[in-house]
Amino acid sequence: MKRKAMVLVSTMLCSQATTVNALEIGVILDAYHKSESTALGGRTEGFGSSHSELSLSQEIADVATAHLALVGEWNEQESDLELEEAYLQSAALPGGINVTAGRFLADIGYLNATHSHSDNFSERPLLYRAFLGGHYYDDGVGVSWLAPTDRYWRLSAGAFTGDELGEEKSESSIGTWTLSTEFGDDIGDNASWQMGLSYLRNRTQSSAHHDEDDHDDDHDEHGHEGHSHGAEYQGKKLYLADLVWKWAPQGNNRQQQVKIAAEYAYVDDLYGAEVDHYDGWYLSGVYQFDENWATGIRHGRVNLAEEHEHDGDHEWEESRLTETSLMLSWQPTHTQRLRLEYKHQDADHMEGADNAITLHYQIGFGAHAAHSF
């Protein structure tokens, strides 16, 4: 009897080992209405869809995972389809190392590598829109390493062509490279935290001092009108610091959760602009008060510079934009979310600031990738 059971179990063991995971297909549809256009990109006025996504994922013989994401955007001014992700990722190399190659989201900051459909607000924070074009993905290679420490500590580095960061093609073959590190842990049964530091070296343009005139020409050509995919405010160096703290009674985040997130960005050795640096920050708090409902507030600011023409002379003037968003979201089922958001902007020496109300609906079908912290 016992032997029989053993034989049965071992045949099952064998049969399980040979199962091949099928291709996973996922769709996310996004629809919104926004009352006014606001400064620094994000969603445009009227009806539209900002980040609808078709994703395909396939495991390749226990060695790697192939992932592809096609992202569509439609609004009253334009429609656009972008290949946002197309990469191979190793399935755990020895020593806690992971390698990613292809087109993927750069592993910097708290939000950059996360998908925007899991965000708590309908638009990325100001600093992402100003310095990273909302989110920065590019063609390149990335390596990450998880340290064998008791406390979570991860290091990661990436090298990219740089073509997707700005509107222009990069001048060097490695247009950007990144370095980042993150730490995290729990505090008792109810809380957990994570903090990170990142650096992005931008070599897509020649140094600011050499090519000042060149760049001014570019600036005139592209301007700040309409929708832009690239980062509008760039420098040689971008530093990011992030801190996230989450709290849920007994760690049961299905019922209730408080999430506080803050990030700071500093851009140095600016391209074009004749000011010392740009910087920006945001602080957000989200309270999910039962299974279906959440509310949150986010406040942020960016300190930038704008170019003005005075009697034929180009002059740079420091500018500033602050933004406060208030949101209420309802999640009737696991796959759907309806969000109402009010946004208020204040600007100094900058155009386009406005207040807006956005109603945003999102629904997912099929396979849904597991979210990171």
Next chain:
Amino acid sequence: MPHIVSKLLVLSLFAVVNTAQALTIFTCEPEWAALSQSLAPEAKVFSATHVYQDPHYIEARPSLISKLAKADIAICSGAGLESGWLPALQKRASNRQVTDGADGMLYLAPFIETIGQHETKFFSTEHVHPEGNPHFHLDPERVSILAEVITQRLQLIDPDSQEQYQQTLIQWKKNWQNSIQSWQQQASQLKGQPVVVQHTSFDYLIDWVGMEVIADLEPAPGVPPTMAHAQSLVEDTRKSQPAAILTNWYQNDRAADWLSGKTGVQHLNLPATVDLKGEINNLERLFDHLLSQLQVAK
């Protein structure tokens, strides 16, 4: 003196052997932590979730990534229960021993027959698993099969201690069979009793005992109770007078309280799994507790 030295030598040898044996086991749910600890008493066992957490909705926290990175083996229910968080942990942990397909990644669902399997459509908004109900640790017979599965896998991972695992399993099974006999006696008195549930957490136990689910407070699987749905259950509940309205410790039980108030049927809030830090810290105690609570309600 030489005697003492030889004793010390044996002791230190034993210690060396012991450290080599001490497996680090990561389990997704506390029931498998309790069972693994019984089957591998030497092992260091860590459970990613506990009885107060809904195992469908766990975040891929940094602390869990670190724990999985150091595991020799991971034991999880499977059947889609952890699909919202385990893949993210595996990706970040970069531990070759516990990636899908590796010997150290043990999903238990494929080794038993799950109840409630069904076809899912791509354009469906329900949150259900085609693989069936993943809360199968509440059937003593299935647990018995899975104890063998876990032992087999431990023997594969840690071949030096094969015999030890075998002996532990034999002893465990003997005790478990005895327990099953006493649970069967309790169950016989509950057979045929109707019950109202919230989610399918207790379905395997209800099936094994032979009780009958007459209503579910969830309007659709995985969707939290609504007032309108609870209202629609009042009449049926009054008419059939079930033994109890069952909720578990991680759920919001407002709807169950409300229905209980409307119908006079008792609301029973029970642990859906073992409470590793509390009194009901193994599967034997869990079944004892659940069956005695149901007995009292009846």
